[in-house]
Amino acid sequence: MSVMRIAGWSLAAMLMTSGFVHAQSDDPKPLKVISSLPSAGAAVTFTVPLRGYDKAHGLAVDIAQSGGSSTLQIDAVLAGSVMFGHPGTATALQAIREGADLKILGAIAKNQMVAVISNEALKKSGVSLTAPIADRIKALKGMTIGTNPVGSTYTQMLTYYLKQYGLDPEKDVRLVGMTDSTALITGIEQGRFDAIVSASGVVEQALSLDAGQILFSGARGDIPGGESSVIVVIVARADTVEKYPDLVKAYRAAMSDSLEAVNDDHAQTGRMLREKYFAKMDEKVWEAVWNNAVQAFPEEVKFGKSAFDFWVGIDPKGPESFKNVDYQKITVPEAQAK
Structure with missing residues (x-):
């Protein structure tokens, strides 16, 4: 599936249409993002529209799905076909290492x-x-x-x-x-x-x-170091972050509300996700997935330096391959942590 078939419009056209260039009304602004298929790792993303956190921050989120391909998400963001992507941490960092002009806006899933x-x-x-x-x-x-x-x-x-x-x-x-x-x-x-x-x-x-x-x-906390080994991050093009800070702020706020619901209203959020996205999943499997997911999500939408160091340290090409990648420069300030 090509990137342009996912969304079919450019970044500039999307922003003009959604109202982030010239706001025309108080209606929620359409916002196209891309994620993997519904899964435990993507629970925070899919909870945003499910519980209305997008509209609470002036957005109307439309989630395109990339199956299991993080690379496709990166391509879609870089092409301007979507505003935000939610790829695997390793894929995002490797893309940045290879020259992709991306910023990390935070992390939304720990080791699962x-x-x-x-x-x-x-x-x-x-x-x-x-x-x-x-x-x-x-x-x-x-x-x-x-x-x-x-x-x-x-x-x-x-x-x-x-x-x-x-x-x-x-x-x-x-x-x-x-x-x-x-x-x-x-x-x-x-x-x-x-x-x-x-x-x-x-x-x-x-x-x-x-x-x-x-x-x-890892989802239930068996493996130490969950905060450092976050597996899903939010990415955007660097020019999006620079030109549209209010959009970034609104989306991070919606994701933060969603993360809080997944952590603090775990049972109810799980029931809503199951009804909407996992109705066909065997009940025994769903219970094993969601009931065990008590340590599956970070406390905040942060991408800490420890997480950066973890993934750089285990990369197949070695830490030296990231010598030109600066954590401070690729992570927006509000998402930085130890």
Whole structure:
């Protein structure tokens, strides 16, 4: 799908139409953004129009969906087809490293990496599902693990945590990257994988098939460092930030209200999201996803220096590849933190 098919209008035309160049009325201003498909990682974005936080700040948000492609989101923002995107943190930083003139406006999802281990592999490992996180990750030694493609957000994170807890990702486990998330579910169901590791909302599908159990979940806080390993950021073109500060302020305020609802009115927000976007999801799966998502979201719409350092540190090309990327310059001041 091409970027222009997503929105079909330029940045300037969109701003003129929406009223951010010359406000014509007090009606909510149309604002086109792009996100992944509805998922736990995108919950804050989809809650904005669902609970009316966009209109509370003078906006009428229209969310285009990019499937699972963060690259498509980056392309759409750069082309001016949408105002804001919500890509994976790694993809956003890598695009900036390669010269994309983007600003990060904050982060809206923490580490939501989840591992489901097959019932047979769990029995063989002898590990308890309540054991310390180090023991649960070490229990993956010798296993075949289905995960996302090489270089993707969760594969980078998995590799990092394997190393952190003493495993060699190239020798101690066999990682199989899959572009199709359904292949992860069928793979563990059919015994091709001992475990699967990916985003919350994906791997829990295996629970409805009784193919395995959750070994660990970043979304429920099993893995330390969640504030540093934020996985979804808000991005905009640098010229948008410079020319339309009121628009940026309004959108960040709407996202902040949404983040507060997801955290502090978790149950009700979850019911609303399920009814609108996840009605077809198996009830057991939904409960596993949303009930576990108690540590899945940051407290504020911030992208801290620690998060920048985390992703730079685990990038496949190494920290040196970001020597020309300045955290202070790529992150708007109001989104900066330690």
